[in-house]
Structure formats: structure tokens, C-alpha cells
Amino acid sequence: xxxxxxxxxxxxxxxxxxxxxxxxxxxxxxxxxxxxxxxxxxxxxxxxxxxxxxxxxxxxxxxxxxxxxxxxxxxxxxxxxxxxxxxxxxxxxxxxxxxxxxxxxxxxxxxxxxxxxxxxxxxxxxxxxxxxxxxxxxxxxxxxxxxxxxxxxxxxxxxxxxxxxxxxxxxxxxxxxxxxxxxxxxxxxxxxxxxxxxxxxxxxxxxxxxxxxxxxxxxxxxxxxxxxxxxxxxxxxxxxxxxxxxxxxxxxxxxxx
Numbered sequence: 001x002x003x004x005x006x007x008x009x010x011x012x013x014x015x016x017x018x019x020x021x022x023x024x025x026x027x028x029x030x031x032x033x034x035x036x037x038x039x040x041x042x043x044x045x046x047x048x049x050x051x052x053x054x055x056x057x058x059x060x061x062x063x064x065x066x067x068x069x070x071x072x073x074x075x076x077x078x079x080x081x082x083x084x085x086x087x088x089x090x091x092x093x094x095x096x097x098x099x100x101x102x103x104x105x106x107x108x109x110x111x112x113x114x115x116x117x118x119x120x121x122x123x124x125x126x127x128x129x130x131x132x133x134x135x136x137x138x139x140x141x142x143x144x145x146x147x148x149x150x151x152x153x154x155x156x157x158x159x160x161x162x163x164x165x166x167x168x169x170x171x172x173x174x175x176x177x178x179x180x181x182x183x184x185x186x187x188x189x190x191x192x193x194x195x196x197x198x199x200x201x202x203x204x205x206x207x208x209x210x211x212x213x214x215x216x217x218x219x220x221x222x223x224x225x226x227x228x229x230x231x232x233x234x235x236x237x238x239x240x241x242x243x244x245x246x247x248x249x250x251x252x253x254x255x256x257x
Contacts (some may be wrong), residue, residue, distance in 0.1 A: 002133040005090045005144045007040045007068035007232075008170070011211055016226050019070065021237035025050040027061035029238040034065030042070040042234065045084075046095050056087050056126060070146070076102055078109035082118050085110060086125035091146035093173060098155045100162035106149055107168035112138070115168075146170050148213060152178035157201045164208035171232065172205045173213035174198065176220070189219035202228060 010017050019040035020033045025048070030041050041062045043055050050058070059069040070091030071084045084092060094106045108116040122128045128137040147168055151160050152175030164172050176189060176198065185191050205212045206229050213232040216222045222233040 001063040001088070002127065002129045002137065002140075002144075003063075005068055005146060006066055007070075007091065008144065008146045010039060011146075011170075011231055016230070017232045018222060019232060019234050021234060022058065023048045023237055023239045024242070025054050025058070026238070027057045029242075030058045031061040031065060033238055033241070034062045034067035038067050040068040040070045040091060040232075041065075042072055042091075042093065043089075044072045045080075046072050046074050052083055052087060055084070055089075059088050059126075068146070070148075072150075076105055076109075078105070078117060081106070081109040085118065085141075085145070086121055086127050088126040090144065091148060093148040093150055095150045095175070096152055096156070096178065097149040097163055098151075098153055099159050100166060103149050103163040103166040103169055107147060107166060110145060110147055111142070111168065142168075148173050150175050151201060151205075152176075153182040154179070154197070155182075157197055157204075160201050160204045161208060164205055164210045169210060171211035171213045172208070173232070173234075174201050174205075174215075176215055176217055189217050202230075 007017055017039040019042050020038040021042050021044055022030050023044060034041050043058050055071060062069040068090040070093060071089040072093040072095060073080050073084055076094050097103050109118060110116060112118050112120055122137050123131045123134040128134045148171040149163055149169050150173045151157055160172060180186050180188055180194055183194060185194050188194055202212060211231040212229060214225055214230055215234040216225060222235045225233050
């Protein structure tokens, strides 16, 4: 459904936003978490098992909620990005963006010529309501799309200012898990060197004027992240909610184990 992007509208208004990852490939689960109050539902094609047709089903479900439908693509691949945008993603997250040139490639993949290299199939695709909004789409698609570059390596943090400076990049999102791996400190989120690297990246991105995004961990809550100036926080996933709810139910049952 071609509409004003609800999460981008909130970000521009200075509001804090919360998103949920979805791995279950279930339109019902995505609709539930969207109705529960998350500002965005992120369909993960980097680590999740879904395909593009399934992603459309999830986006259709999310469109019936106040949340925005976001997609993390597997890689900085202009062909995959084109297909995801044609499918109607309201936000695009690209993993492991390490340099200004890679960030520029992200934006170029999202733009029609002369600003980019995206193919112009918009009169036929879901992004323009299958052509019903074909006249509006070319003039409005840039304002509606939230472009997120994910910084999650030591190199990416070192180049964060240059990545954020790329016109068209709306948000730089720090990925703590892969960043910790890049530092040879896998999931050591309380390590002083890791914390110092995170704080350096946060300050650099905030100074750039672009939106700052990140993922909450057991050592860093959404509330703490918002207090440090994050504009968007990823908190939880549908599979975690099912898993943890099931475990809590069993634990509380009094069953003999």
C-alpha cells in the first residue's frame, strides 16, 4: 500500500521509534507485533529464511497496522535492492556498509536515473499499488523510503562520518553483534574496548545530523539507548517472543521435569 511512511514521519518529528525483527515468516505474527505498537517490523533477509514472495505477504499484513514494513537485504546488491523496493518496502536496511563508496552504491540502487541505477518498473509493481499510483510514485518515492546503512565492523566505525555524509542515507545503524566479532570480542558487550568503540560511533553519527539506530542487547536496553540519543532501536523478534513465552509458560506450570 503506497502511503506516507509512518516511521519516517515519526523520526522527522523527533520521536523515538522501536522496531521488531521478524523471522517466523508468518503474516499473522507480523500483524500481531505491528498491532501491538512497534513502529516498524523488519523482515530479515540477511539471516531469516524467507523469500521475496513471503516478504510481500508479510508487508501486506503489516500494511493493516500502524507500523512500517522494513526489509534488511542479504547484501549490498543492487538487483536484490531493486526487487525489494518494487515489492513495496517502506524501509531498506543494508548490512555491513564499510565505506562511503558502499553507502553511495546503496543510494544509487534506490534511485532512478539520473541519480541512480534502479530500473523503472514502477507502473507494474506493488510499490505503486500495481500502477494505480503510478503518477504519484516517481515524485514521492524518495521521501517515503527510509534508507538505513548498517555499520558493524571496525572499518565501518572508522568510516562512519563519511558514510553518514552520503546524501540520501537517512540513518546509520550500529550492529553490535558483528561489530563485536570484528573486534574479536564476540558478544562481549560489557568489554571496555567494545563500549568505547560503540560510544565513539554513536557520537560520530549524532554529530552528522543523520538518524542513529541500533540493536538492544542484554547489556544495553532500549531505554538506555534512547537516553544516549538513539532515534531508532531494534528490540526483540517474533521468534524470541514465542520462545520466551513458551518457556515462561512451562516454567510457571508446576510440571514435574
